[in-house]
Amino acid sequence: MKAFGKILGLVILGLLLIIVALGFALTHLFDPNDYKDEIRQLARDKAHVELTLNGDIGWSLFPWLGLELHEASIATLNNPKVPFADLQMLGLSVRVLPLLRREVQMSDVRVEGLNLTLARDEHGHGNWEDIGKPLPAATPAAPAEGSAGTPAPGEAPAKPAAAERPVKLDIDSLTVNNAKVQYSDAQSGQSFSAESIQLSTGAVHEGVNIPLTMTAFFSAGQPALRARTELKGELRFDRALKRYQFEDMKLSGEASGEPLQGKTMTFAAQGQLLVDMAANVAEWNGLKLSANQLRALGELNVRDLNSTPKLTGGLSIAQLDLRTFLDSVGVAVPPMADAATLGKFELVSRLEGSPTRLALEDLAVKLDDSTFTGRLAVDDFAKQALRVQLKADTFNADRYLPAKSEAATGAKAARQAEVQQNEAGALAGAGTTPLPDAPTKTAWSTDKLLPVDRLRVLDLQADLSFGVLTLEQLPIQNAVLKARGQGGLITLDTLQGGLYNGDFATKGTLDVRPAVPQIGLSTQVNRVPVEHFIKSQTDTPPVKGLLTLSSNLTGSGNSQKALIDTLNGNASFVINNGVLVNANLEQQLCQGIATLNRKALSGEPRGKDTPFQELKGSLVLRNGVASNPDLKVRIPGLTVNGHGDLDLRVLGMDYRVGVIVEGDKRDMPDPACQVNERYVGLEFPLRCRGPLELGAKACRVDKDGLGKLAGKALGNKLQEKLNEKLGDKVSPELKDALKGLFKR
Numbered sequence: 001m002k003a004f005g006k007i008l009g010l011v012i013l014g015l016l017l018i019i020v021a022l023g024f025a026l027t028h029l030f031d032p033n034d035y036k037d038e039i040r041q042l043a044r045d046k047a048h049v050e051l052t053l054n055g056d057i058g059w060s061l062f063p064w065l066g067l068e069l070h071e072a073s074i075a076t077l078n079n080p081k082v083p084f085a086d087l088q089m090l091g092l093s094v095r096v097l098p099l100l101r102r103e104v105q106m107s108d109v110r111v112e113g114l115n116l117t118l119a120r121d122e123h124g125h126g127n128w129e130d131i132g133k134p135l136p137a138a139t140p141a142a143p144a145e146g147s148a149g150t151p152a153p154g155e156a157p158a159k160p161a162a163a164e165r166p167v168k169l170d171i172d173s174l175t176v177n178n179a180k181v182q183y184s185d186a187q188s189g190q191s192f193s194a195e196s197i198q199l200s201t202g203a204v205h206e207g208v209n210i211p212l213t214m215t216a217f218f219s220a221g222q223p224a225l226r227a228r229t230e231l232k233g234e235l236r237f238d239r240a241l242k243r244y245q246f247e248d249m250k251l252s253g254e255a256s257g258e259p260l261q262g263k264t265m266t267f268a269a270q271g272q273l274l275v276d277m278a279a280n281v282a283e284w285n286g287l288k289l290s291a292n293q294l295r296a297l298g299e300l301n302v303r304d305l306n307s308t309p310k311l312t313g314g315l316s317i318a319q320l321d322l323r324t325f326l327d328s329v330g331v332a333v334p335p336m337a338d339a340a341t342l343g344k345f346e347l348v349s350r351l352e353g354s355p356t357r358l359a360l361e362d363l364a365v366k367l368d369d370s371t372f373t374g375r376l377a378v379d380d381f382a383k384q385a386l387r388v389q390l391k392a393d394t395f396n397a398d399r400y401l402p403a404k405s406e407a408a409t410g411a412k413a414a415r416q417a418e419v420q421q422n423e424a425g426a427l428a429g430a431g432t433t434p435l436p437d438a439p440t441k442t443a444w445s446t447d448k449l450l451p452v453d454r455l456r457v458l459d460l461q462a463d464l465s466f467g468v469l470t471l472e473q474l475p476i477q478n479a480v481l482k483a484r485g486q487g488g489l490i491t492l493d494t495l496q497g498g499l500y501n502g503d504f505a506t507k508g509t510l511d512v513r514p515a516v517p518q519i520g521l522s523t524q525v526n527r528v529p530v531e532h533f534i535k536s537q538t539d540t541p542p543v544k545g546l547l548t549l550s551s552n553l554t555g556s557g558n559s560q561k562a563l564i565d566t567l568n569g570n571a572s573f574v575i576n577n578g579v580l581v582n583a584n585l586e587q588q589l590c591q592g593i594a595t596l597n598r599k600a601l602s603g604e605p606r607g608k609d610t611p612f613q614e615l616k617g618s619l620v621l622r623n624g625v626a627s628n629p630d631l632k633v634r635i636p637g638l639t640v641n642g643h644g645d646l647d648l649r650v651l652g653m654d655y656r657v658g659v660i661v662e663g664d665k666r667d668m669p670d671p672a673c674q675v676n677e678r679y680v681g682l683e684f685p686l687r688c689r690g691p692l693e694l695g696a697k698a699c700r701v702d703k704d705g706l707g708k709l710a711g712k713a714l715g716n717k718l719q720e721k722l723n724e725k726l727g728d729k730v731s732p733e734l735k736d737a738l739k740g741l742f743k744r
Helices: 002-029 032-047 322-328 406-429 452-456 560-565 585-596 692-698 703-726 732-743
Strands: 049-053 057-060 064-076 085-095 103-112 115-120 168-185 191-201 210-220 225-238 243-257 264-276 281-291 294-303 310-320 345-354 357-367 370-380 385-396 459-471 474-486 489-499 502-511 518-529 543-556 568-580 610-622 625-635 638-647 652-661 683-691 699-701
Touching (some): 032 049, 310 357, 489 518, 543 560, 625 652, 638 683, 683 692, 692 699
Parallel strands (some): 103 168, 115 168
Antiparallel strands (some): 049 064, 057 064, 064 085, 085 103, 085 115, 168 191, 225 243, 243 264, 264 281, 294 310, 345 357, 459 474, 474 489, 489 502, 568 610, 610 625, 638 652, 652 683
16 A cells, blocks of 8 residues: 555656646747737637737746736727727736636736726717627528527437536735726717726635725816725625625715816715625615715615615714805805805705605704704606705795895985985975975896796795795794796795784796796785885884785786886785874874965974874786875874875875865864864865875975865855855755855
8 A cells, every 4th residue: 555655646746747847838838929819819709809919928827827918908899990998918827726626816916007998879889888799690590400509309408507606716916007997978978087097905805805995086078077086995795695895985085177166175985885786785884974064974775776776864964154165166156135144054864765866854954043844855857856845943035135236236225315315305394395306216126036047947846834934024924835836837826924913925926938037926915014014214114004905916027127117917905003104194284274274384393193094095007107096094083085106116106185174173283274164074185296115204285286275165155154144035946056156
C-alpha cells in the first residue's frame, strides 16, 4: 500500500508539473493578439456584438486566468460603426480550478476609462435594446424533418435540463476609474450624463457586507443642471433570496445650474435601503435629508414592485425660514404685502402614492402664525390634479397678497390727497361751502391680479375651513371656502362665515378660457356693521349701521381697474340702526329753513352725527356706474328720499336728496330755523357730490330747488290767509280750485 500511495503521489505531482509547464508554454508561446479576428468573429457568433480590439491583449493561464484588454469597444450588430461602450483597459484574474465548480474567484478587478453611451431615437427605440441580438435572417429557413427543434416521430421529447446552480462570486475588490455614462432621448430632447465616475469596493462575497465608495459628476440638459456627488455605504445581496440591501448609505454633494438660478444647493441623504424582489417590496428606513437650510426625517416603503408600485411612509420637516431656503435654491418668491411672511415653516405628514399620484395624509403644517391640518394631494401628475382639504386655526390672507406696484401706490396716494382736501373743506364749512368737486383720480390698481396661464391648466378641488380668516382686513369667523376648477373654469361653490356678529356668503365663477377673464359673483350679507366695509382715508367711516346686502355682479379683465370698469349687475341694500357720521342733516335743514325765513343763523354751525333708523335702496350697475333711483332714509322727525349715481371707477357720488319735515318734533337751537306749520310736509332739497368716503358730509342745500320750495311755501301762506277770510262762506269746490291755483 505504501508503494501504491507513493506512486499515486508521484503521478499527481507529475500531472501538476505537466499542467504548469503547459500553462507556461501557452502563455509564452501562444499570443492571443494573433487571433483578434477570430475573437471578433466569436463575439459576433456567440455574443451577437461587434467587438473592436485596438490595443493589446495580455493574459495568463494558471493558477490564475488573467486577462487585460486595452482600447476595446463594443457595438451592436445593427449599428457596428457606432459603439455604445468603449474602455481604455480592463484587467481581471480568475482562479482556474474553481471555475470547474461554477465558482468565480477573482483577484482585483480594474476598469479604466469606461465610456457607456445610451441613446433613444425619435421612434423611442434604445440602442441597448439590440445588445446581444443577432441580425435578422433574410429568409427564414424551414425546419428540417427530425431537426433538434422538433422531435422525430416516435422520439421522446428531450427532458428539461436541471436547474443550473448559480455562479458563486468571490472577488477581492472592484475598482472603476474615470468612467462615463451618457444618455440622450431624441423624442424629449433630454440628456443626462455621469462623468469622472470613481468606484471602489472591498471584497465582494454574497451574503456579507461589501464596503462601497463612489464619486461622480452628474449633469442634465433642458434645463442645464450639474451636481457633484459622493456615495458611501455597505452593500449586501443574496441572489437566491432576491434580496438586496444598502446599509448605512450616505449620499452627499452639491448642485448648481439653471433651475437654481445661479445658486448652489448642498444636499445630503442617508438611511438603510432594502429591496426584496421575492416579497416585491422596497424600503428606505432611517431616512435623513438635508438641502441647504432644510432638514427632514422619515421613512419610505414601496410594495407591489412587479405590478403598480404603491408608496407609503412618513415625512417630517423641521422648522426653517422658508423664504430664505427658497431664495437659496433659486426660487423667486413674489413680493407680498408683508415681507416677513414665510419666516416659519414646518411639516409632518403621512405619505401615500403611486407612479401617477402622491398624497400627504394626516398633514400638519405650521406657517408663520397659522396651523393647518388635513390632506394635500396630486391625484394625477400628468393633469396636475390638485386636491386640498385643510383646516386652519387662524390665517391672515392679506399678508400673502401681492405687494402693490409703485404705480398703484402712487395712484392711491394721489386719490388720498384728493379725498383729504375735499374732506377738510367739508368739515370746515359745515355745509356752507360750495359742493365738493367730483373725484377724478382712479381708485383702483392696474396691477395683474391672476396667473391666467396657470389657472387655465388647473385641475383643483379645494375644501378649506378657518377658525378666523382675515381677508381685506375683515376677520371672518368660522370661514368655509369650497372651490373647484378644471379646463379654465374655476367655480367658487361657497365662501361664507361670520363677520362682526353678522354673516355673509358668496359664490361665483372665474372663466379664464377666453382671452379676457370673466368673473361673476353672487353675494349675501346679513346685518354686518357697514363701517368695516367703507372707511375714509382718516379711518373715520362716513356711515355706521348694520348692513344687509344682496348682489349679483359680473366683470371682466385681469386688474382691479379693468374689473370695476366692466362691472355690471344689480344689488339691493338696507342699513339699520345707523348713524351718518359727522354730518348733521338737521343743520342742513336749519340752513334751508333760515333761508326761507329770510333770517341769518345766530350761532356757528356745529358738525355732529345724524342717527337714522333705516337707509335702503337698490342699485343697477352699468360699466362701473351704479344708479340708485330709490334711496330712502328714515330719521326721527324727518324722511329723506334721494336718487343719484355712484361712480365706482373713482368712488364718487352725485345725489339729489329731499328732506321732508314731518313736524316740529325737536328743539331747534336757533330761532332762525324754527319750523313753521307751513313747512310741514315740504321736501327740502339737498345736493350731495364728491368722494364716496365723505358720505353725508358732501351734502349742501340745493339753492335752485330751494327757490321752487319758497314759492310753494308762499302758496301755503296765501292759502292760510284765504281760509281765514273766506271761512265757510264759499263752497268746498271753489276752495279746492283756489288751492290748486296757489300750488302751481
